[in-house]
Amino acid sequence: MHLPSMTARGKGQARRAAKGRTVAAVARAGFVGRGVIYLLIGALALRIAFSDGGGRQADRGGAVAELADRPFGNVLLWLLGIALAGMALWRLSEAFFGQAGPDGDKPGKRALSGARCLFYCFVSYSVLAYATGDEGSGSGSSDRQTKDVTAKAFDWPGGRWIVAAAGAAVLVAGIWIAGRALLRKFHKRLRISEMPRRVRRIVDVLGVFGGMARGSVFAVAGGFALVAALRHKPGEAKGIDNTLRSFADTGAGPWLLALIAFGLAAFGLFSWANARWRKL
Numbered sequence: 317m318h319l320p321s322m323t324a325r326g327k328g329q330a331r332r333a334a335k336g337r338t339v340a341a342v343a344r345a346g347f348v349g350r351g352v353i354y355l356l357i358g359a360l361a362l363r364i365a366f367s368d369g370g371g372r373q374a375d376r377g378g379a380v381a382e383l384a385d386r387p388f389g390n391v392l393l394w395l396l397g398i399a400l401a402g403m404a405l406w407r408l409s410e411a412f413f414g415q416a417g418p419d420g421d422k423p424g425k426r427a428l429s430g431a432r433c434l435f436y437c438f439v440s441y442s443v444l445a446y447a448t449g450d451e452g453s454g455s456g457s458s459d460r461q462t463k464d465v466t467a468k469a470f471d472w473p474g475g476r477w478i479v480a481a482a483g484a485a486v487l488v489a490g491i492w493i494a495g496r497a498l499l500r501k502f503h504k505r506l507r508i509s510e511m512p513r514r515v516r517r518i519v520d521v522l523g524v525f526g527g528m529a530r531g532s533v534f535a536v537a538g539g540f541a542l543v544a545a546l547r548h549k550p551g552e553a554k555g556i557d558n559t560l561r562s563f564a565d566t567g568a569g570p571w572l573l574a575l576i577a578f579g580l581a582a583f584g585l586f587s588w589a590n591a592r593w594r595k596l
Contacts, residue, residue, distance in 0.1 A: 346403025351587030358581030483541030490535025497527020529579020
């Protein structure tokens with residue numbers, strides 16, 4: 317007789333917990349962790365632009381390996397992995413209870429939060445696995461992984477078209493990310509009115525520049541996957557590292573890659589601004 321009210325009360329408690337201080341704190345820690353990764357990728361890409369990069373890959377694996385080589389690197393990896401797990405937990409709460417804002421309960425947005433939760437679960441696991449000694453888990457080459465996955469997909473029935481569709485989806489997603497950044501759509505996610513004027517201007521620059529650079533990398537990576545599928549050459553698919561290196565092969569030489577590198581670092585700083593000003 318009291319079961320419906322108990323169920324409703326339990327759901328209410330769960331929703332309050334998802335919107336409470338603890339989940340907000342781990343979400344903000346997650347944005348800090350994401351910022352660290354993008355700052356390191358940007359620094360590695362800049363190093364590659366004007367040298368050989370010191371043997372590092374400008375991708376998440378390279379960032380993890382770079383962090384591991386710093387003083388107290390293992391401790392830093394644990395902190396990073398835990399922070400990213402916090403991001404996954406926050407995205408899970410959004411999937412169940414909706415995002416912040418008036419339209420946060422839309423099924424599409426909740427599904428997107430669920431997909432982001434799975435992504436950050438994987439990233440967090442790979443970083444923590446690396447911290448425990450499984451170096452192949454956290455620092456694997458994104459280029460090798462991309463080519464291996466593409467080659468395996470080509471063996472599936474219709475695999476070539478699956479890869480083409482995935483590449484097209486990533487390309488469109490990259491354009492979408494860059495477009496939203498250019499239009500400053502991130503304003504509705506941040507507590508803009510609470511920022512000092514100078515901070516607001518800086519965050520605007522970081523959000524636009526960083527988002528456009530990030531979107532460009534995704535779009536170009538998706539384009540390579542699409543071309544690889546159309547040509548039936550899995551080796552032409554590129555991970556983040558080789559995608560970034562391709563910017564240096566243009567007529568602008570290393571300067572375009574340097575610009576993208578600064579943009580990715582800007583997105584890292586923008587992630588830190590989210591840690592402070594994001595609506596949760």
